[in-house]
Amino acid sequence: MIHRFFFFLPALFYSMTGSSQIIWAEESTYFDLHFEPITLIAVSEQEIELSPSVTTAAGSPAFTDSLSTTFHLRYTISPVHPSAQLVHTVTLPSGLSSKWLTTPFLPASGTCTLAPSAIHNETNQFLTAAIYGHSGTAPQDGIPVTVQISLSRRQYQNLDANLHLLNLTYQCL
Amino acid sequence: MPIRLFLTFLYTLISSLLNSQSLSVNYTKPQANINETHLHPPQTAGADYASSIPMDQGAFISVQDVRSRTNWCLLAYQTEPLQGSATLKIIPDITSVPPENIGTNTPAQLLLREQPQPLFSGAGPVDQLFLSFSLENAHVSQNVNTTPIYIQYQLVEGGCPQGP
Numbered sequence: 184m185i186h187r188f189f190f191f192l193p194a195l196f197y198s199m200t201g202s203s204q205i206i207w208a209e210e211s212t213y214f215d216l217h218f219e220p221i222t223l224i225a226v227s228e229q230e231i232e233l234s235p236s237v238t239t240a241a242g243s244p245a246f247t248d249s250l251s252t253t254f255h256l257r258y259t260i261s262p263v264h265p266s267a268q269l270v271h272t273v274t275l276p277s278g279l280s281s282k283w284l285t286t287p288f289l290p291a292s293g294t295c296t297l298a299p300s301a302i303h304n305e306t307n308q309f310l311t312a313a314i315y316g317h318s319g320t321a322p323q324d325g326i327p328v329t330v331q332i333s334l335s336r337r338q339y340q341n342l343d344a345n346l347h348l349l350n351l352t353y354q355c356l
Numbered sequence: 357m358p359i360r361l362f363l364t365f366l367y368t369l370i371s372s373l374l375n376s377q378s379l380s381v382n383y384t385k386p387q388a389n390i391n392e393t394h395l396h397p398p399q400t401a402g403a404d405y406a407s408s409i410p411m412d413q414g415a416f417i418s419v420q421d422v423r424s425r426t427n428w429c430l431l432a433y434q435t436e437p438l439q440g441s442a443t444l445k446i447i448p449d450i451t452s453v454p455p456e457n458i459g460t461n462t463p464a465q466l467l468l469r470e471q472p473q474p475l476f477s478g479a480g481p482v483d484q485l486f487l488s489f490s491l492e493n494a495h496v497s498q499n500v501n502t503t504p505i506y507i508q509y510q511l512v513e514g515g516c517p518q519g520p
Contacts, residue, residue: 207428208379208511214413216438216491217502219391225401257402259395262500 223259377428378420379511388413390491390499405499408445409491417476417485419511424480427459429516431472435506440498444468444505445490448476452486461516467492468507474516475509 388411392399396406422428432446446466450458459477466475476485 205513206510207377207422207513210379210381210509211435211506212381212383212415212509213504213506214383214385215387215502216411216505217387217389218494218499219389220500221392221395221496223392223395223399223401223403259392259401259403259496261496 218261220261221259222261225257226255377422377511378418379430379509380418380420381509382416382418384414384416385412387502388489390494395496404496405491405494407493409494411489411491413489415487415489417482417487417509419478419482419485422481426480427513427515428478429459429474429512429514430476430478431510431512431516432466432468432475433470433472433508433510434468435470435508436504437470438505439500439503440493440495442494442499443492444507445492446475447488447490449486449488452484453478453482456480457482459515461518463516472508472510477516479515 390405390409390411394405394409395403397403417430419428419430434444438444444467446468447464448462448466450462457479459479461474462477463474466473475487478485
């Protein structure tokens with residue numbers, strides 16, 4: 184009888200605990216994991232070129248109807264709220280008309296759509312476009328964005344080579 | 357003779373059930389922070405979080421009221437998953453306890469899941485076993501704001517099972 188009881192005890196014990204290992208102690212814990220908001224925006228160095236870049240035999244450029252520049256935009260931005268915008272602003276000298284060209288792109292992560300290409304005329308110095316749904320990261324090689332400025336022959340001749348034509352700023356709203 | 361053996365077994369069984377082994381977990385900080393220095397490369401526009409981020413968080417584990425040379429296993433699991441594809445890794449620092457307190461099959465690290473998994477195999481009482489944490493596979497577009505990390509620790513009798 185006692186021998187039978189010896190075999191019965193471990194079985195009873197196993198059925199009581201429901202496991203082959205007894206839980207001696209258990210502790211519930213928690214700590215907070217805080218992701219700080221990130222807004223990092225960078226624009227590659229831009230260089231304005233004549234378009235089309237044609238040079239006459241005399242060494243001076245032929246008349247061109249526009250100047251254009253393409254630069255690369257990179258960003259890392261935490262999602263802030265659903266309708267957040269990344270605003271692109273180009274400041275131009277008054278009297279110049281301009282337009283900017285963009286193409287949709289796939290970000291490295293998150294979602295992003297550039298606002299449509301736009302033309303901005305005459306004296307208004309600001310050209311603004313929103314980049315919607317900007318959470319995430321842009322590709323490491325950046326997003327190509329082109330700004331094109333139309334010039335008359337007179338404007339072209341009066342251009343100061345050292346003048347900073349474009350002042351690009353980005354702001355996360 | 358069989359009766360004495362039986363009584364000894366019964367005493368051992370009951371005493372093991374009644375014995376109150378204690379487990380305590382103390383985090384070094386109430387909050388761990390992730391910021392732009394954890395991007396890869398750090399502080400770089402266009403970069404995402406590094407695939408593995410060592411966190412500014414640690415924990416000290418103490419197991420008391422255990423007989424010396426008695427084997428036990430510490431298991432851990434999370435009760436709520438992290439945002440997106442992020443996971444938490446726990447690394448026990450085996451140099452923080454004397455070698456005689458380290459049991460067999462102690463895993464090098466634990467990727468936290470919702471099922472209990474072995475974290476440390478111990479023998480006898482242990483004081484101030486240090487755990488470090490790292491964040492795996494976090495993304496800027498998925499991981500935001502403040503998230504509570506709930507971790508449940510279990511102390512079980514016997515050593516840890518052999519890992520895969």
